[in-house]
Amino acid sequence: MVETYKKYDSLFTNIKPNAIENVVIFSKNDSWEIQQHYGDVTQKETKIWQHLYSKVIDITNQFGSIEFIQGIEKLELCFNEFPNIKSISNRIKSITDWEVVTVAGFLDEYLFFELNANRRFPSTDIIRQSPRFSEKYYNSPIKNEFGYTPEPDVFHDVFGHMPFLTNQSYCNFLAEIGQLGYEILLNEKGLSQELIAHNLKRLQNFAWWTYEFGVMKNQKDNPKNNLKYQIYGAGILSSYDELMNVVNCCENKSSQSVFLPFDIEEVVITRFDYSEIQDRYFVINSMEELYQSFRNNKNLFMYEGK
Numbered sequence: 115m116v117e118t119y120k121k122y123d124s125l126f127t128n129i130k131p132n133a134i135e136n137v138v139i140f141s142k143n144d145s146w147e148i149q150q151h152y153g154d155v156t157q158k159e160t161k162i163w164q165h166l167y168s169k170v171i172d173i174t175n176q177f178g179s180i181e182f183i184q185g186i187e188k189l190e191l192c193f194n195e196f197p198n199i200k201s202i203s204n205r206i207k208s209i210t211d212w213e214v215v216t217v218a219g220f221l222d223e224y225l226f227f228e229l230n231a232n233r234r235f236p237s238t239d240i241i242r243q244s245p246r247f248s249e250k251y252y253n254s255p256i257k258n259e260f261g262y263t264p265e266p267d268v269f270h271d272v273f274g275h276m277p278f279l280t281n282q283s284y285c286n287f288l289a290e291i292g293q294l295g296y297e298i299l300l301n302e303k304g305l306s307q308e309l310i311a312h313n314l315k316r317l318q319n320f321a322w323w324t325y326e327f328g329v330m331k332n333q334k335d336n337p338k339n340n341l342k343y344q345i346y347g348a349g350i351l352s353s354y355d356e357l358m359n360v361v362n363c364c365e366n367k368s369s370q371s372v373f374l375p376f377d378i379e380e381v382v383i384t385r386f387d388y389s390e391i392q393d394r395y396f397v398i399n400s401m402e403e404l405y406q407s408f409r410n411n412k413n414l415f416m417y418e419g420k
């Protein structure tokens with residue numbers, strides 16, 4: 115099966131045939147919330163965590179945004195320990211009052227936005243390249259590589275996203291996105307199902323090009339970073355391949371991807387391919403500008419078909 119596009123989706127650019135065959139998407143009535151059995155974490159899984167962590171940590175400390183670098187320190191994420199979701203959640207709770215919920219896999223929009231609106235962030239507990247991961251997706255055409263996996267795994271969820279959950283402004287922004295998603299689904303204006311699906315995809319595009327794969331002008335707050343940009347997208351920060359792509363494109367060693375100025379109207383109608391290195395990155399001027407842009411343009415996510 116390939117992702118379906120409906121009537122209003124012809125307004126989108128960059129439409130990619132994202133394959134979603136056999137990917138299980140959990141809904142409210144499924145057993146989507148699980149417990150991490152930390153005692154069952156194998157040596158092999160810890161080794162994979164160590165491998166992934168050691169490949170990216172120097173690069174992210176150099177080119178990651180300050181929110182990310184400070185977040186790694188606040189959470190005391192380290193090379194040695196496979197993430198214990200409960201204790202990470204407790205640390206985050208004491209800082210920003212957000213919680214992390216361990217989940218079985220992809221969540222549908224209702225669940226995902228409802229969680230975020232209630233200041234809860236979902237995290238998987240399995241790691242790419244592990245037998246548990248392969249077993250779960252044995253029937254799916256999901257890339258399962260050290261450099262990148264489109265299916266969320268604990269390295270992406272914890273290393274890429276959790277550091278930002280220690281920053282209150284960022285957390286407020288995420289909660290507002292969740293709230294807006296929830297409002298789209300509540301549909302108080304009585305829009306058609308096609309328009310609801312279209313507006314949800316607009317919000318998904320926004321999330322993709324910002325907190326998943328966003329880049330920011332260098333804020334000059336990290337003397338180690340000599341590039342024009344710094345990285346705040348969790349999908350980049352948790353992927354060695356994507357990190358190196360951003361660095362190489364910044365240094366003009368590669369022309370694989372382009373850097374475009376952030377324009378929220380363009381961002382909301384730009385689709386993406388989640389199985390490949392991104393062909394573009396939208397560059398924000400600052401986190402504050404991103405937050406304001408979202409707050410000032412919520413109408414873009416309530417498109418009424420005219």
Ligand SMILES: [Fe+2]
Nearest residue numbers: 270326348349
């Ligand atoms: Fe993510």
